Amino acid sequence: MSFNTIEPKEVERLLESDNTLNIIDVRENDEVAQGIIPTATHIPLGEIRKRMNELELNKEYVVVCRSGKRSEKACTILASNQFKVINMTGGMLSWKGKIKI
Structure with missing residues (x-):
């Protein structure tokens, strides 16, 4: 069960060219309150197992x-x-792109 990695600058470039990137932010509420990537969905790490039903198997995150x-x-x-x-x-x-607060 392996997965790839991606650099923040590459995520930013992909978002600028194609807004269909599916992003999940697994930080805690207080961290997200300081700023989140605008298109990201917030699912704290502690909730990831019980909220998997919100995700689609045919999409990449x-x-x-x-x-x-x-x-x-x-x-x-x-x-x-x-x-x-x-x-x-x-x-x-390491994120230098836009954030929403």
């Missing part, structure tokens, strides 16, 4: 957290349940 560790855990959980996922390395600490 970029998973984001603060630094890349929790999103890696989320990717492991989702990939083991047949979801197609990509971990954004460096997380929001």
Whole structure:
């Protein structure tokens, strides 16, 4: 159960050219309150197992957290349940793109 990684600058480039990128932010509520990628869906890591039913198996998801560790855990959980996922390395600490507060 492996998954790929993607650099934040590549996610930003893809969003600028094609707004259909599916992003899941697995940070906690207080972290997301400080800013989230505008098109991202917020599902805290602790809720990922019980909220998988909100996701579609035929879509690919970029998973984001603060630094890349929790999103890696989320990717492991989702990939083991047949979801197609990509971990954004460096997380929001490395994000230079737009955010919404």
